[in-house]
Amino acid sequence: MEPMVxxxxxxxxxxxxxxGVRGVTLDVQRGETLVIMGPSGSGKSTLLRCVNGLETLDExxxxxxxxxxxxxxxxxxxxxxxxxxxxxxxxxxxxxTALDNLVLPQVVVRRRxxxxxxxxxxxLLDRVGLGGKESRYPAQLSGGExxxxxxxxxxxxxxxxxxxxxxxxxxxxxMIPEVLDVMRSLAREGMTMLVVTHEIGFAREVAQRxxxxxxxxxxxxxxxxxxxxxxETSRCRAFMQRILRRPEGGIAAWT
Amino acid sequence: MYTWHWDELPQYAPLIAAATxxxxxxxxxxxxxxxxxxxxxxxxxxxxxxxxxxxxxxYVELLRNIPLMLVLYLIYFGAGAFLPxxxxxxxALGLSIFEGAYVAEIVRAGIESIDRGxxxxxxxxxxxxxxxxxxxxxxxxxxxxxPPLTGQFVSxxxxxxxxxxxxxxxxxxxxxxxxxxxxxxxxxxxxxxxxYFAICLFLSLLSRWQEARLARP
Numbered sequence: 001m002e003p004m005v006x007x008x009x010x011x012x013x014x015x016x017x018x019x020g021v022r023g024v025t026l027d028v029q030r031g032e033t034l035v036i037m038g039p040s041g042s043g044k045s046t047l048l049r050c051v052n053g054l055e056t057l058d059e060x061x062x063x064x065x066x067x068x069x070x071x072x073x074x075x076x077x078x079x080x081x082x083x084x085x086x087x088x089x090x091x092x093x094x095x096x097t098a099l100d101n102l103v104l105p106q107v108v109v110r111r112r113x114x115x116x117x118x119x120x121x122x123x124l125l126d127r128v129g130l131g132g133k134e135s136r137y138p139a140q141l142s143g144g145e146x147x148x149x150x151x152x153x154x155x156x157x158x159x160x161x162x163x164x165x166x167x168x169x170x171x172x173x174x175m176i177p178e179v180l181d182v183m184r185s186l187a188r189e190g191m192t193m194l195v196v197t198h199e200i201g202f203a204r205e206v207a208q209r210x211x212x213x214x215x216x217x218x219x220x221x222x223x224x225x226x227x228x229x230x231x232e233t234s235r236c237r238a239f240m241q242r243i244l245r246r247p248e249g250g251i252a253a254w255t
Numbered sequence: 256m257y258t259w260h261w262d263e264l265p266q267y268a269p270l271i272a273a274a275t276x277x278x279x280x281x282x283x284x285x286x287x288x289x290x291x292x293x294x295x296x297x298x299x300x301x302x303x304x305x306x307x308x309x310x311x312x313x314y315v316e317l318l319r320n321i322p323l324m325l326v327l328y329l330i331y332f333g334a335g336a337f338l339p340x341x342x343x344x345x346x347a348l349g350l351s352i353f354e355g356a357y358v359a360e361i362v363r364a365g366i367e368s369i370d371r372g373x374x375x376x377x378x379x380x381x382x383x384x385x386x387x388x389x390x391x392x393x394x395x396x397x398x399x400x401x402p403p404l405t406g407q408f409v410s411x412x413x414x415x416x417x418x419x420x421x422x423x424x425x426x427x428x429x430x431x432x433x434x435x436x437x438x439x440x441x442x443x444x445x446x447x448x449x450x451y452f453a454i455c456l457f458l459s460l461l462s463r464w465q466e467a468r469l470a471r472p
Contacts, residue, residue, distance in 0.1 A: 054375055081381035091376035095395055105380040108390055150376075157380055 038213035084154030144175030293358020318356035346418035365400035
């Protein structure tokens with residue numbers, strides 16, 4: 001079966017000429033969870049943002065579920081309907097309730113009748129453990145709750161792929177598990193997921209494969225456990241040693 | 256020693272009342288047209304297409320860097336020489352395009368003050384640029400722009416006094432006419448000042464009430 005996401009020699013140059021991402025070739029299989037790791041500034045987020053067109057490609061191509069997405073004729077709005085994205089900073093719509101955060105995009109983009117959109121929204125909020133909090137505004141929710149609303153909001157669009165850009169990096173430590181739990185159950189149900197994260201425990205347990213990026217280049221790819229426990233390249237090994245030595249990294253590694 | 260002559264003023268009350276109505280008319284019309292112009296120009300300044308951005312920037316910079324009086328003269332005495340235009344419409348047009356430039360800056364600043372992540376989240380959900388702007392960014396920007404917009408509208412009410420220079424018979428011009436008959440500048444201009452003050456204070460209170468209404472947790 002063809003992969004859900006195919007990246008072929010993807011490059012993104014920034015103004016000034018340096019590369020954010022350089023020549024990345026990578027397939028993501030259907031139902032697979034793939035973790036992208038690497039030091040800060042290595043291009044992880046940029047790569048993710050290329051997949052849903054928040055960054056434009058300078059070279060290469062990306063094919064999502066058979067759709068070539070780097071052509072001038074690409075209707076990005078159509079592509080983005082199929083690709084959900086969860087941000088480090090949540091980006092909930094602050095002037096709308098949790099429920100409306102989920103309802104509005106369904107009505108505007110998917111043209112669902114409001115009653116149907118509302119039913120879907122309530123079901124998804126319940127699923128991420130936020131049943132009963134649908135009329136709260138984002139400012140009345142904790143960080144972990146906000147991120148779960150954001151995940152539910154993406155799911156409400158019935159995407160084929162979900163992108164997570166450091167979804168737990170802005171959270172207080174005690175709220176990280178509630179978000180990872182939602183992501184774990186999503187992965188188990190067969191969602192195709194690309195996850196930029198430093199959560200070693202999550203990567204080891206949930207992801208099938210992991211890739212390591214450094215300076216915009218894909219340095220190493222492999223089974224998630226191998227990449228974390230037995231990195232082949234010296235750069236990846238040095239990175240893993242650094243993050244595993246951190247107390248929080250160390251704890252996360254065995255939870 | 257200045258001798259007060261308040262007793263001569265009441266006979267002009269109907270004139271002052273009519274002038275107040277005209278000041279209100281020109282202010283309301285100019286606020287409406289100026290806002291439409293300003294919102295269009297402000298949106299043009301933040302959208303991705305460069306030629307439109309340039310056009311809007313040129314409009315804003317041009318109008319913000321010349322005196323309003325000159326704009327009014329150009330329209331009434333300049334363009335008016337070819338295309339007869341009433342003092343009311345000359346003033347309304349001048350005030351509108353002048354205020355539009357300031358409103359454009361307020362709109363632009365309001366939109367740019369909204370976190371980029373809002374637009375990115377909306378686009379990521381499949382909304383078009385227009386839908387994202389309409390449903391997500393604009394409502395938040397509008398709320399944030401209300402206080403500076405009120406300030407601008409208050410300025411416009413006061414700026415409408417310049418319409419007196421192109422012979423539109425609003426408060427300022429009528430005040431001057433009355434004063435030239437009764438020579439009681441304090442009585443006349445303090446009265447007119449009180450009317451301007453009342454109109455502007457009302458606008459400010461209206462906006463504060465709106466802000467409170469829009470406030471959410």
